[in-house]
Structure formats: structure tokens, C-alpha cells
Amino acid sequence: MKLTITKKINATTKIDAVIDAEHLDDALLQAGPLLAQDVCGHVINGSTCGSTDIYLEASKPQGKYTYIKRCCKKCGAKDTLGTYEDGSGNFWRNKWEIYTPEK
Numbered sequence: 001m002k003l004t005i006t007k008k009i010n011a012t013t014k015i016d017a018v019i020d021a022e023h024l025d026d027a028l029l030q031a032g033p034l035l036a037q038d039v040c041g042h043v044i045n046g047s048t049c050g051s052t053d054i055y056l057e058a059s060k061p062q063g064k065y066t067y068i069k070r071c072c073k074k075c076g077a078k079d080t081l082g083t084y085e086d087g088s089g090n091f092w093r094n095k096w097e098i099y100t101p102e103k
Helices: 024-035
Strands: 002-008 014-020 054-059 067-072 078-083 090-092
Touching: 002 024, 014 024, 024 090
Parallel strands: none
Antiparallel strands: 002 014, 054 067, 067 078, 078 090
């Protein structure tokens, strides 16, 4: 079975993905991060940011691991994409954080 998804990132950017899986539940597991609602969940002074002005950021430092993050343009918080231990799919951690370097 093939599942085709178009995900609008913002006014000018979209992602088109085709997921090929044997069963619908496997396809939806793989599509999960693309189907997630992109709303910033970072809490500021007791209130959730709630911005939908989100962009994707990716890096592969020293060629080892790939880091994919969704980033909020309003408050600067970032959420990291995780991978299931068995490698069957990915998920958003929903731990929106703003990096603060230690002094």
C-alpha cells in the first residue's frame, strides 16, 4: 500500500511524501511526524506559546547522527525528532526547549 501525504510547512514551503508499507498501520506509523500538528508547546511564564510559525532544521555533525528539529520563529524553542529503538518509525518528542548555554 502506498500512502501519499502533502504537508504544508508554511506559506511557501510544503513536503510531498510517498510512504510504501505493507499495512495501513505501518504506513501511519511512518507518517506520524508528518501528520503531527505543528504548534509550539513551549511554556513561557505559565502559558503555552502556541505559535504555528514553525520551520524545520536539520544537521549531521561530524557525519554521525542526523538531528531534525522543528523550530518556533516566535519564541525560539525547538523540538527534536526521535526514532523508535527498533527503527520502525519516528516521533516528535514534544519537549519544546530553548537552548541556554551553561556559564
